[in-house]
Amino acid sequence: MINSISGASISSLRPEATTVKPANIQPQQTVNATPREVSDQVDIKPQTQLEKTLAATSAKAAQIEQDLGEHVPGQVIVKTKGSLMKGCVDLAKKYGGTLLERFDMPHGLMKSSQGDLLHIQLPEGMSTAQAMAAMQEDPDVEYAVPNTVYTMEDEVPSEASAADAGQGGASGVQKGKIPNDLDPKLWGLHNTGQDNGNEGSDIGATLAWQKTTGLPNGQGPIIAVIDTGVDYNHPDLKNNIWTNPGEIPGNGIDDDGNGVIDDVHGYNANADNGDPMDAHSHGTHCAGTIAAEGDNGQGVVGVNWHATVMPIKIFDDKGRTDAASIIRGINYAARNGARISSDSWGGGPANPAIKEAFANSGMLNIIAAGNSSQNNDVNPHYPSSYDLPNIIAVAATDRNDSLAWFSCYGEKSVDIAAPGKDIYSTVPGGGYDFKSGTSMATPHVSGAAGLLLAMDPTMSNDEIKTRLLEGADKVRGLEGKMTTGARLNVNGAMEYDYKKP
Secondary structure: OOOEEOOEEOHHHOOOOOOOOOOOOOOOOOOOOOHHHHHHOOOOOOOOHHHHHHHHOHHHHHHHHHOOOOEEEEEEEEEEOOOOOOHHHHHHHHOOOEEEEEEOOOOOOOOHHHOOEEEEEOOOOOOHHHHHHHHOOOOOEEEEEEEEEEEOOOOEOOOOOOOOOOOOOOOOOOOOOOOOOOOOOOOOOOOOOHHHOOOOOOOOHHHHOOOOOEOOOOOOOEEEEEEEOOOOOOOOOHHHEOOOOOOOOOOOOOOOOOOOOOOOOOEEOOOOEOOOOOOOOHHHHHHHHHHOOOOOOOOOOOOOOEOEEEEEEOOOOOOEEEHHHHHHHHHHHHHOOEEEEEEOOOOOOOOHHHHHHHHOOOOEEEEEOOOOOOEOOOOOOOOOOOOOOOEEEEEEEOOOOOEOOOOOEOOOOOOEEEEOOOEEEEEOOOEEEEEEOHHHHHHHHHHHHHHHHHHOOOOOHHHHHHHHHHOOEEOHHHOOOOOOOEEOOHHHHHHOOOOOO
């Protein structure tokens, strides 16, 4: 609600009452006309086709309005039937609106005959529901959806704190390859029974590191962290952050012609600029689990000692975003070479445009299953519940291999579990902290996918997904809770005997 305008209250802007002298109006002459003759003299403006359509679909619009949920008012995202190309602007004008953007799908992944995805600003006075109802009757439109507003899921409180465990050095029985920054707080990577955990209830990282610790200097597969951004200056992350080879820092020019100026270390899809710096902390924490630099004598180690993380900021610093920002972020990652996307977010309604962006990305998308303790088979959680072959939905376990109390699950809709409770990782400003959630489980799987590609960059999405799911450790408490009934084991994924279909 706006309470003031330019410092003045609304009530103070009300005009003072004035006295108006009556005009000297001459009496009209009597017109001898029949009622019909009078009505014929009224200038009635004929309805336009758009006005007729809006009137005819008003009942449908009212029904749509009830189910819209929170969205950006006066905007729609439209999928056309077949490519309109230059006609995209004309479609927006047909509804009196403005074409804000045509989402460019990754080259070669979406044929023009499949249609265009458009972001349209509607004219003043036309609601999103009215436009959606009218567009359902349009032969050029496959679907029209709102620009839905999404909010980062509430953070699950961690029971651990930085003071709860010893500093530096791995405890207990050491097996496999051990870096000098494998802090004992990192039970998800190496569980020796510390802090009342079950020895071996981890992802088998130390054994996997005997095979590969990742590829340094940007040689490895690009892993897009689609989140709140990443602190790309963090001392434990900066050497593993993607650098755009075609961009010259700070010159204010889009050197590589990808539509974003100075996107040296990623993309802020929410603000549509080249700075994905994280002022929230969620994305930096996820990035640390994937790719905190290993064996560098400081902080923690990620699943990948050496990785290439591409920060994609889709949320603002308060944890809010919309469908258009999400689509921009997914498309940027795919167009700029990401093989894996790590998506520790979700909730809100299904959106076919977001689903289409994931489907056509060419990436393997690792997505958090959600923190509402619900069965996703009954109450779907998006985007993890989109039924797509290039999605892996991830639940969370604790240090005893039990399904975390907050974790969503689903025998048909959730694929695998990974450590997600009391996870220690990087936070902005060079620090470290604990967080809990399926958001923390997801980057364990994303990092594991990156290690598989570092071992063999020719692996297809199907091979990576099959190895991760089939090479996981069966856990009795996870039976019937997800398709695998298993918790991630990256070493098992590496050793799985994959047969190409």
